[in-house]
Amino acid sequence: MSEIISAQSFALPIIAEMLTLYLSTGRHAFRVWKPFQQMIMETARIIPSPSFSAYYKGGFEAKMSKREASLVLGISPSASRTKIGEAHKRIMLLNHPDKGGSPFLAAKINEAKDLLDSSSKK
DSSP states (O other), rough: OHHHHHHHHHHHHHHHHHHHHHHHHHHHHHHHHHHHHHHHHHHHHOOOGGGGGGGSOOOOOOOHHHHHHHHTTTTTTOOOHHHHHHHHHHHHHHOOOOGOHHHHHHHHHHHHHHHHHHHOOO
């Protein structure tokens, strides 16, 4: 019984010391983080925002143009019919309404395919 008491009396100061070390390290890390956070925010303001994204920013035009259709399908405006068909299939597999995609986006993808198909060469 005395062995258990001596082990407990030995472990208690070690646990208290570890807890103190843990709390002081956390407090120090919290103090040091504020200047780093300010540096990160200032750097983010300096970098121009278009460099963060390679995607087209903007909504759909009222009447779809050939340029917009090629952006929707991710192909060249002068792509062949086979390229148009492959791009349409690839995008529709990901955005089909039966698979949880948006019906509006599916309609725009189909509109883009039809527009490019009608204007492309065989």
